[in-house]
Amino acid sequence: MSALDPRLAGRTVTVRVPATTANLGPGFDTLGLALALYDELTVSVRDEPGAFVDVNGVGAGEVPTDESNLVVRSIAHTFAAYGQELPGLHLVARNVIPHGRGLGSSGAAIVSGIMAAKGLLEGIVEIDSLGLLARATELEGHPDNVAPALFGGLTIAWVTPEGPQFKKLIVHRGVSPLVLVPQETMSTALARSLQPESVPHADAIFNVSRSTLLIAALIQSPELLLAATEDKLHQSYRASAMPETDRLIGELRAAGFPAVVSGAGPSILVLCSDPGQRLEAVDLVASRSATPWQSLVLAVDFKGATVVLHPDEVE
Missing domain, CATH: 3.30.230.10 (Ribosomal Protein S5; domain 2)
Structure with missing residues (x-):
């Protein structure tokens, strides 16, 4: 030194x-x-x-x-x-x-x-x-x-x-992120502890295809974001630690919104393909959750x- x-x-x-x-x-x-x-x-x-x-x-x-x-x-x-x-x-x-x-x-x-x-x-x-x-x-x-x-x-x-x-x-200008933030927190260490040491071969292949598609969706084809954000590698394993997050992601995706867990959670990221879609997602969460969620309408x-x-x- x-x-x-x-x-x-x-x-x-x-x-x-x-x-x-x-x-x-x-x-x-x-x-x-x-x-x-x-x-x-x-x-x-x-x-x-x-x-x-x-x-x-x-x-x-x-x-x-x-x-x-x-x-x-x-x-x-x-x-x-x-x-x-x-x-x-x-x-x-x-x-x-x-x-x-x-x-x-x-x-x-x-x-x-x-x-x-x-x-x-x-x-x-x-x-x-x-x-x-x-x-x-x-x-x-x-x-x-x-x-x-x-x-x-x-x-x-x-x-x-x-x-x-x-x-x-560089992300396509049509990609419009929305983050929904709950009151409770989540430990990254806890989230990682729920992850298995190995996953089925078919799930690994599934995620390789979706993550490759996701890059194309984010930089060129935002209309593919719903299919591109599917996951079988980590979110389902962590769902028990954040049941409200998991439930709302399911409802958002069923309604056509590309919703995923943000990082280790428990926030929800919605990768909308246009700004107006974000307001619809906010309304859906407000109408279907008994607990308050802060809505962050953000740019990349x-x-x-x-x-x-x-x-x-x-x-």
Whole structure:
């Protein structure tokens, strides 16, 4: 580990990271989509050691505000990966992405920290796209949420002996995402624990065909989204942990809406083929659920995470 680089003194960066939805039905642990709902973060280097976090919005009073905070740990991980000593830090987080609902909040926190580190280290260490993805995957465990958070759009992520890789695709302008968010949360670890070690050969083939079709539907043919979002690999196994989500997805799909579990759930993602279809889906859920669901009518984010090193801080 090198000594603290004097160029870090007084630096401040601002980071913006989108929410994400992973799996998209059949694309388990592979496909992810960035959504136009953003957490924002400002990080300033302090003269005193240690890290202090001010959390505003979602997670305020709940998430740690010291060095154990996931964003701080992600900054520290990135500094360590490139042999840099971590300075004292002051973080101000403005969070809107719901926690524990399948919208990539932990991935967004990890990406926020890594992008903050990239900005703070500008001119000291250069971190390319694959470096960002590698650091994020080391912390998250799999790249399907962090890839779209980093790069925006629709991402295909896979892992090689050389590390995680990604391909970003531009989504057809007719694709209109709707996310329905319940009051209850869902643990990603619990959702994963319900997944079997193996699945029937026929189910694997089914999902290969649907995930391939899904890419075509998202980038070229939105009218195919209902067929393309069918899944036999993970959603049915997790249904017992979120029965209301499972029931409403069944009702939405029976009515012709391409509804799937968003990430690990329990939120529902509806990949509508036109904006008007979203309002119909919202009405259906409102009329058939006894519990309240928040409706997030969102655009696809095409830019991904951004970081700005304040111009007056650059030497």
